[in-house]
Amino acid sequence: MYKVKVLVKRRPSILDPQGKAVEKGAFHLGLTNIKDTRIGKYIEFMVDTGDKAAAEKEVNDYCYKLLANPIMEDYEFTLEPADSEGGN
Amino acid sequence: MYKVKVLVKRRPSILDPQGKAVEKGAFHLGLTNIKDTRIGKYIEFMVDTGDKAAAEKEVNDYCYKLLANPIMEDYEFTLEPADSEGGN
Numbered sequence: 001m002y003k004v005k006v007l008v009k010r011r012p013s014i015l016d017p018q019g020k021a022v023e024k025g026a027f028h029l030g031l032t033n034i035k036d037t038r039i040g041k042y043i044e045f046m047v048d049t050g051d052k053a054a055a056e057k058e059v060n061d062y063c064y065k066l067l068a069n070p071i072m073e074d075y076e077f078t079l080e081p082a083d084s085e086g087g088n
Numbered sequence: 089m090y091k092v093k094v095l096v097k098r099r100p101s102i103l104d105p106q107g108k109a110v111e112k113g114a115f116h117l118g119l120t121n122i123k124d125t126r127i128g129k130y131i132e133f134m135v136d137t138g139d140k141a142a143a144e145k146e147v148n149d150y151c152y153k154l155l156a157n158p159i160m161e162d163y164e165f166t167l168e169p170a171d172s173e174g175g176n
Contacts, residue, residue, distance in 0.1 A: 007130050008130070009130070009132070019131075019133075022154055022155065023133070025154050026150050026153075026154055029149070029153055029154070031146050031149055031150050033135050033136040033137045033143070033146055034133055034134075034135060034136075034146065034150055035133060035134040035135070035136050036132075036133055036134045037131060037132070037133040038131070038132045038133065039129060039130075039131050040129070040130040040131070040132070041127060041128070041129060041130060042095050042096070042097065042127075042128040042129060042130040043107075043125060043126070043127050043128070044097070044124075044125070044126050044128070045107075045111070045122055045123060045124055045125040045126065046122070046123040046124045047121050047122060047123075048121040048122075048123050049121045054121075055121070058119050058121055058122065061117070061119055062114050062119050062122055065114075065117055066110055066113050066114055066117070067110065
């Protein structure tokens with residue numbers, strides 16, 4: 001069993017209108033030093049296998065096919081063994 | 089100038105229907121070992137001040153008022169000096 005944490009970010013060259021909008025809200029609340037806000041995703045999940053290579057392959061497939069949009073987003077992940085009873 | 093990275097996660101006790109839905113998609117793609125998917129947010133931005141305490145206060149305000157929903161989400165952040173020309 002592995003615990004996986006994934007970060008999905010837009011490529012630096014792609015505009016982030018959501019970040020811009022939230023930052024404008026911050027400005028109006030008086031938080032005037034905030035710049036360059038970019039909003040991405042953070043995903044956590046478990047992979048229920050004892051084989052690290054198989055787990056990495058499954059994570060890559062999951063990220064590429066579902067979690068990220070490979071046209072405009074990059075992803076990175078960390079994978080670490082989870083201590084679970086009986087889960088290997 | 090500080091570079092800030094924020095993670096926003098739903099509290100463990102709060103259901104995550106988006107994660108459940110994406111995971112179902114994974115299952116139908118043959119990724120059958122993925123469990124307990126939870127989807128949160130990852131936000132990066134800069135704080136344009138040289139005073140670390142002021143930067144932290146501004147980041148907390150930003151997270152609490154705009155980035156996270158404090159009723160059902162928790163946030164954590166890291167703040168590190170950014171080497172920028174003339175910032176600071």
